[in-house]
Amino acid sequence: MTILIEQIENGAQAEEQKTLTITNDLVLDGGFAEPKEASNDGFLAPEINAFGHSFRDYDAESQRQKTVEEFYRLNHIHQTYDFVKRKREEYGKLDKIEMSIWECCELLNDVIDESDPDLDEPQIEHLLQTAEAIRKDYPDEDWLHLTGLIHDLGKVLLHPSFGGLPQWAVVGDTHPLGCAFDESIVHHKYFEGNPDYHNPAYNTKCGIYSEGCGLDNVMITWGHDDYMYLVAKENKTTLPPAALFIIRYHSFYPLHRCGAYTHLMNEQDKESMKWLKIFNKYDLYSKSKVRIDVEEVKPYYMSLIEKYFPAKLRW
Numbered sequence: 007m008t009i010l011i012e013q014i015e016n017g018a019q020a021e022e023q024k025t026l027t028i029t030n031d032l033v034l035d036g037g038f039a040e041p042k043e044a045s046n047d048g049f050l051a052p053e054i055n056a057f058g059h060s061f062r063d064y065d066a067e068s069q070r071q072k073t074v075e076e077f078y079r080l081n082h083i084h085q086t087y088d089f090v091k092r093k094r095e096e097y098g099k100l101d102k103i104e105m106s107i108w109e110c111c112e113l114l115n116d117v118i119d120e121s122d123p124d125l126d127e128p129q130i131e132h133l134l135q136t137a138e139a140i141r142k143d144y145p146d147e148d149w150l151h152l153t154g155l156i157h158d159l160g161k162v163l164l165h166p167s168f169g170g171l172p173q174w175a176v177v178g179d180t181h182p183l184g185c186a187f188d189e190s191i192v193h194h195k196y197f198e199g200n201p202d203y204h205n206p207a208y209n210t211k212c213g214i215y216s217e218g219c220g221l222d223n224v225m226i227t228w229g230h231d232d233y234m235y236l237v238a239k240e241n242k243t244t245l246p247p248a249a250l251f252i253i254r255y256h257s258f259y260p261l262h263r264c265g266a267y268t269h270l271m272n273e274q275d276k277e278s279m280k281w282l283k284i285f286n287k288y289d290l291y292s293k294s295k296v297r298i299d300v301e302e303v304k305p306y307y308m309s310l311i312e313k314y315f316p317a318k319l320r321w
C-alpha cells in the first residue's frame with residue numbers, strides 16, 4: 007500500500023518525506039513483528055510534527071502559523087518541571103470518573119482539539135481510522151489496533167468534567183523536563199520565558215537524569231499522552247510495553263523525528279521505538295477523509311477492549 011500525503015510544515019521542522027515499507031516477517035523478543043525499512047511499494051508518508059496538515063489556502067495557513075506559534079509560546083513558558091509534577095499527582099489519583107474505554111471514546115466526541123482544525127469529523131472517527139488503517143496492514147497485531155483506538159483518549163482533559171485544561175496543557179508536541187530543552191523543539195526561543203531554562207539543575211544535557219536511565223523515569227510535558235499512559239497503567243491494562251510506549255510518546259517528536267534525547271533511552275525503549283515509528287505513519291495518514299462506519303467495526307473493538315482492559319476504568 008502506498009500513501010502519499012502532501013504537507014506544508016507549520017512548526018520549525020522542515021518538510022520532508024520518507025518511504026517506509028512495513029513488513030510482518032521479523033519477530034522480536036516479545037513475539038511482535040518488527041518493522042523493516044525498505045524501498046519499493048512502501049507506505050509513503052511525511053515526517054511532521056503534531057500539527058502537521060496539508061494546506062493550499064495560504065491566508066488560512068498564515069493565520070494558522072500564528073495560532074500554532076502562540077500555542078507553543080504558552081506551552082513553552084508554562085510547562086515547567088513543577089507544573090508537570092503537580093498535574094501528575096493530581097490526575098494520577100484517577101478520581102475524576104469511572105467509565106469504560108468505549109464511553110470515553112464517545113465522551114471525546116464532545117471535545118474539540120483546536121490544534122487540529124483539519125480534523126472536522128468527530129474524534130472517534132480519527133481514532134477508528136487510525137486503528138482500522140493499522141488493522142489492514144497488521145491484521146495479527148490486535149494490541150496495535152487497540153492502541154490506535156485509545157491513543158488520543160487523554161484529550162478528555164479538555165472536557166469540563168476533567169478540569170477543562172487549556173490546549174497548551176493537553177495537545178501539541180511533547181518534550182522532557184528536568185534537562186536542557188533540545189534545539190530541535192519547535193519554537194525553541196520561547197523557553198527563555200520558562201524558569202527551568204535558567205535553573206542550572208535543569209539546563210544541562212542530562213539534567214537530573216543519567217544516560218540510559220529509561221524514558222519511564224523522565225518527566226515529559228503534561229498532556230493527553232502522559233495522562234492516557236497513567237490511566238492505562240494504573241488500571242492494569244494487559245497491553246504490551248510497546249503499546250504503553252506509543253501512548254506516552256506519540257507526540258514526542260523531538261525524539262522520534264529528530265533523534266533528540268536518545269541518550270536517555272534504555273534497551274526496552276529502543277525496541278518499542280520501532281513500533282512508535284510505524285504507529286506515527288498511521289496516526290497522520292488517518293487524518294485523510296476515509297469514513298468509517300462506527301457501528302460496523304464497534305463489535306471488534308469491544309472484543310479487544312474486553313481482552314486488554316477491565317470493564318470500567320478509573321479516570
Ligand SMILES: [Fe+2]
Nearest residue numbers: 157158256257
Ligand atoms: Fe495524540
Ligand SMILES: [Fe+2]
Nearest residue numbers: 132157158289
Ligand atoms: Fe492521534
